[in-house]
Amino acid sequence: xxxxxxxxxPALAHVELVGSTVRERLRTAExxxxxxxxxxxxxxxxxxxxxxxQTRLLNFIYRTIGDREKAEDLVQEVFIRVYRHLxxxxxxKKFSTWVYTIASNLAKNELRNRSRNxxxxxxxxxxNWQDEERPLQFEDPGNRPDDLFRKRDxxxxxxxxxxxxxxxxxxxxxxxxLEGKSYEEIAEITHTNLGTVKSRLNRARNSFAEIxxxxxx
Amino acid sequence: MTGVLVTRFLFVGSILxxxxxxxxxxxxxxxxxxxxxxxxxxxxxxxxxxxTISGLPAWPVDWPGTIIDAxxxxxxxxxxxxxxxxxxxxDDTLAGVELVRMQRHIAECAxxxxxxxxxxxxxxxxxxxxxxxxxxxxxxxxxxRLRECRLSQASVAGGRFRTVAAIGAIASLIMLGYVAExxxxxxxxxxxxxxxxxxxxxxxxxxxxxxxxxxxxSVSAGMPIWPAALLVEQGGLQTVSYTQPR
Numbered sequence: 001x002x003x004x005x006x007x008x009x010p011a012l013a014h015v016e017l018v019g020s021t022v023r024e025r026l027r028t029a030e031x032x033x034x035x036x037x038x039x040x041x042x043x044x045x046x047x048x049x050x051x052x053x054q055t056r057l058l059n060f061i062y063r064t065i066g067d068r069e070k071a072e073d074l075v076q077e078v079f080i081r082v083y084r085h086l087x088x089x090x091x092x093k094k095f096s097t098w099v100y101t102i103a104s105n106l107a108k109n110e111l112r113n114r115s116r117n118x119x120x121x122x123x124x125x126x127x128n129w130q131d132e133e134r135p136l137q138f139e140d141p142g143n144r145p146d147d148l149f150r151k152r153d154x155x156x157x158x159x160x161x162x163x164x165x166x167x168x169x170x171x172x173x174x175x176x177x178l179e180g181k182s183y184e185e186i187a188e189i190t191h192t193n194l195g196t197v198k199s200r201l202n203r204a205r206n207s208f209a210e211i212x213x214x215x216x217x
Numbered sequence: 218m219t220g221v222l223v224t225r226f227l228f229v230g231s232i233l234x235x236x237x238x239x240x241x242x243x244x245x246x247x248x249x250x251x252x253x254x255x256x257x258x259x260x261x262x263x264x265x266x267x268x269t270i271s272g273l274p275a276w277p278v279d280w281p282g283t284i285i286d287a288x289x290x291x292x293x294x295x296x297x298x299x300x301x302x303x304x305x306x307x308d309d310t311l312a313g314v315e316l317v318r319m320q321r322h323i324a325e326c327a328x329x330x331x332x333x334x335x336x337x338x339x340x341x342x343x344x345x346x347x348x349x350x351x352x353x354x355x356x357x358x359x360x361x362r363l364r365e366c367r368l369s370q371a372s373v374a375g376g377r378f379r380t381v382a383a384i385g386a387i388a389s390l391i392m393l394g395y396v397a398e399x400x401x402x403x404x405x406x407x408x409x410x411x412x413x414x415x416x417x418x419x420x421x422x423x424x425x426x427x428x429x430x431x432x433x434x435s436v437s438a439g440m441p442i443w444p445a446a447l448l449v450e451q452g453g454l455q456t457v458s459y460t461q462p463r
Contacts, residue, residue, distance in 0.1 A: 178343065205340065216339065216342075
């Protein structure tokens with residue numbers, strides 16, 4: 001395995017390289033190469049993976065479960081699992097799909113746990129957000145106050161509308177519309193077939209448009 | 218049954234007689250299309266729900282017997298079909314012909330056009346949501362958790378090694394014991410039976426010192442007598458005794 005990694009990314013295996021050079025190489029490398037570098041003992045490669053995926057995963061999980069704090073915890077859990085089990089990752093597949101699968105499963109578990117505890121719901125969380133806790137800086141400070149208010153209002157409505165979608169529709173919807181995943185990737189991540197993905201996405205889009213429609217004017 | 222017969226009659230009739238009685242207004246209203254096309258030269262073809270003819274474009278069909286102006290609407294479609302394909306239409310993954318049909322349908326059907334616009338606008342809103350960034354202490358917390366993870370992995374690996382070593386030692390001890398026991402048993406099996414000898418009993422017989430005539434006679438060659446006498450003494454008297462034949 002180590003030999004293969006060296007073949008893929010030869011310079012990374014050499015300890016004598018300057019740290020900044022390694023980081024630069026890692027930054028420009030493909031996911032698979034970074035994974036190989038990590039498996040061959042380059043610890044900095046993991047930081048690169050974290051750097052690449054932390055925001056994307058946070059957004060994905062946050063849009064799925066609607067709780068920012070919990071979303072951060074789950075993203076950390078994703079990285080811990082990746083760290084522990086990266087040696088088991090089938091490198092013939094896409095790393096991003098694998099990571100999103102872990103994230104999707106964790107988010108699903110979280111929603112399942114919540115459904116057992118009805119006190120915590122997506123709508124409850126989003127409605128109870130305090131201004132200072134709001135994660136999004138949607139506004140451009142140069143805008144007029146009424147514009148800011150309107151934008152914030154729309155953003156809230158959009159988030160609420162996403163939260164109102166059924167769980168399995170929301171998952172597909174977020175993966176497609178916010179993460180830009182292909183149908184095939186979504187099918188792999190959600191463990192469903194292509195037809196189901198398309199059908200769920202279609203329904204999710206229509207439902208979302210129905211919910212948000214009145215706010216579009 | 219009657220419906221099927223009527224439908225077939227309409228179908229056959231429309232093909233055989235181009236001047237088949239047409240109620241274009243009502244039919245177009247049924248199929249959801251407006252009356253605006255010219256009539257001259259148009260061909261009237263009835264279409265049946267679910268019927269597909271390979272190699273021919275699909276016509277808008279609402280139920281059996283609907284008559285559609287195929288020349289005017291060769292690429293049109295039903296609203297339900299439009300909705301089925303809408304997902305791919307929004308993603309722009311439809312084939313050329315399908316794409317044209319969808320666009321035509323939007324131009325013809327106000328409801329579907331409204332739905333399409335609404336979906337596209339709402340998706341634009343979602344796609345333009347700004348991404349949220351991890352909090353300031355996210356990296357710090359993750360580092361701490363990763364450190365813990367490394368330590369636990371190391372301790373697990375060390376513990377595993379110790380366990381394996383202990384199991385190995387115990388196994389080798391058991392093996393040694395087994396081997397020793399096996400060897401002992403094998404030795405016992407292959408050992409010769411112990412021969413118990415009867416106690417030795419010494420029989421004291423006084424040596425006969427009388428010279429034997431035969432020996433004395435053999436000494437005539439001039440040899441000294443005493444070595445022969447000693448040999449006789451050692452070998453026992455019986456072997457060298459001679460009894461004179463009577």
